[in-house]
Amino acid sequence: MDHFLYREERLFAEECDVAGLAAEHGTPLYVYSRATLERHWHAFDGAVASHPHLICYAVKANSNLAVLNVLARLGSGFDIVSGGELSRVLEAGGDPAKVVFSGVGKTVAEMELALNTGIMCFNLESGAELELLNEVAGRLGKVAPVSLRVNPDVDAGTHPYISTGLKENKFGIPMEEAEALFARAAALPNLAVKGVDCHIGSQLTELKPFLDAMDRMLALIDRLAEQGIVIEHFDVGGGLGVTYNGETPPHPDVYAAAILEKLNGRPLKLIFEPGRAIAANAGIFVTQVLYTKDNGDKRFVIVDGAMNDLIRPSLYGAWQNIIPAVKTNEPTTRCDVVGPVCETGDFLGKDRELAAGSGDLLVVRSAGAYGFTMASNYNTRPRAAELMVDGDKAYVVREREKLSQLWQGEQLLP
Numbered sequence: 001m002d003h004f005l006y007r008e009e010r011l012f013a014e015e016c017d018v019a020g021l022a023a024e025h026g027t028p029l030y031v032y033s034r035a036t037l038e039r040h041w042h043a044f045d046g047a048v049a050s051h052p053h054l055i056c057y058a059v060k061a062n063s064n065l066a067v068l069n070v071l072a073r074l075g076s077g078f079d080i081v082s083g084g085e086l087s088r089v090l091e092a093g094g095d096p097a098k099v100v101f102s103g104v105g106k107t108v109a110e111m112e113l114a115l116n117t118g119i120m121c122f123n124l125e126s127g128a129e130l131e132l133l134n135e136v137a138g139r140l141g142k143v144a145p146v147s148l149r150v151n152p153d154v155d156a157g158t159h160p161y162i163s164t165g166l167k168e169n170k171f172g173i174p175m176e177e178a179e180a181l182f183a184r185a186a187a188l189p190n191l192a193v194k195g196v197d198c199h200i201g202s203q204l205t206e207l208k209p210f211l212d213a214m215d216r217m218l219a220l221i222d223r224l225a226e227q228g229i230v231i232e233h234f235d236v237g238g239g240l241g242v243t244y245n246g247e248t249p250p251h252p253d254v255y256a257a258a259i260l261e262k263l264n265g266r267p268l269k270l271i272f273e274p275g276r277a278i279a280a281n282a283g284i285f286v287t288q289v290l291y292t293k294d295n296g297d298k299r300f301v302i303v304d305g306a307m308n309d310l311i312r313p314s315l316y317g318a319w320q321n322i323i324p325a326v327k328t329n330e331p332t333t334r335c336d337v338v339g340p341v342c343e344t345g346d347f348l349g350k351d352r353e354l355a356a357g358s359g360d361l362l363v364v365r366s367a368g369a370y371g372f373t374m375a376s377n378y379n380t381r382p383r384a385a386e387l388m389v390d391g392d393k394a395y396v397v398r399e400r401e402k403l404s405q406l407w408q409g410e411q412l413l414p
């Protein structure tokens with residue numbers, strides 16, 4: 001069930017009137033729905049209930065402490081890609097024993113933090129990283145639990161910037177090197193091989209690439225077993241897509257059933273790293289129209305939200321639905337919804353049919369993932385406030401940034 005629905009002509013987030021939230025908290029504004037986050041998490045967790053598993057929510061999608069805390073309370077694990085994300089998980093009450101650490105460029109300081117915190121597993125992405133982690137763990141008198149992220153070389157059929165499982169991408173270890181590196185990891189005194197990991201890309205809307213990757217990864221797991229390297233868990237990564245514009249990605253039930261079928265009774269614990277599928281449609285971005293202007297046949301609706309707040313349209317040409325917070329009977333016009341940032345690429349949507357005049361509120365849907373986490377201060381724009389609604393209550397989960405915070409730490413010359 002969608003928790004962002006119109007009642008008469010007004011859009012609600014759960015039981016809260018979106019225009020009312022904007023009047024109280026200002027714009028631009030992110031609004032998240034707790035019920036939706038929980039429903040999406042349970043959809044994943046429930047889909048694999050029959051099999052040992054752990055859902056490790058990908059923190060990069062939306063790392064607000066309140067979001068992490070809501071998921072931690074459900075028992076979620078977390079997929080992190082930096083020491084900063086690990087610190088956020090801890091701050092939000094997440095369990096380090098349910099954390100997997102992905103990413104191609106872990107630093108010594110990040111390895112130390114993760115080892116001292118006692119995370120569940122390091123997803124290693126290169127031979128060099130493997131040697132360094134062994135050294136760092138040795139120095140701390142610890143044994144690091146590891147899995148190797150293997151690049152299965154499958155085409156995820158997604159945007160080239162968010163495809164990660166092809167040979168030409170920087171992620172993971174090439175399949176041809178995997179067995180030798182697993183043998184090396186198993187032989188090192190301060191590493192303990194726990195798992196095999198892959199992640200082939202984001203916003204996948206078909207099952208086939210996932211299943212192709214699984215075939216290759218399971219064949220690898222079987223070859224490793226023949227060499228006496230026992231794998232306890234298989235981390236299938238994240239990447240399940242969502243509906244932005246009529247896409248029909250498989251429901252977690254269908255996705256999980258297909259994965260379990262491929263597993264074919266192998267006693268492997270499954271780890272999932274969904275980010276977008278949990279957070280994207282649990283959030284909206286609310287922005288107010290400043291001006292409209294017509295340049296020849298082109299109408300621009302200039303809003304107070306911009307690419308610095310929500311970069312997906314500019315960066316990937318991503319399409320996210322834009323709807324009014326309050327519907328009117330005014331005639332609609334075809335327009336580009338653009339922000340105040342000094343870049344031609346600063347748009348939230350192009351060629352949209354909207355009735356939008358100065359002062360009106362527009363809502364960008366599916367903004368709960370890779371929205372605020374990718375925001376910047378470009379053009380010295382303070383980052384938006386974030387709210388979480390829970391029924392008829394709305395909580396400020398991040399205050400709007402103050403201008404003075406933007407130059408904190410900057411110094412004039414003497």
Ligand SMILES: Cc1ncc(COP(=O)(O)O)c(C=O)c1O
Nearest residue numbers: 058102202238239273274275276
């Ligand atoms: C290693 C890893 N795991 C999980 C995710 C989460 O992906 P998604 O938000 O598409 O589920 C990503 C991002 O694509 C990732 O790089």
Ligand SMILES: N[C@@H](CCCC[NH3+])C(=O)O
Nearest residue numbers: 060162202203312369370
């Ligand atoms: N940030 C991207 C997805 C990249 C996923 C991170 N590995 C997006 O908004 O679609």
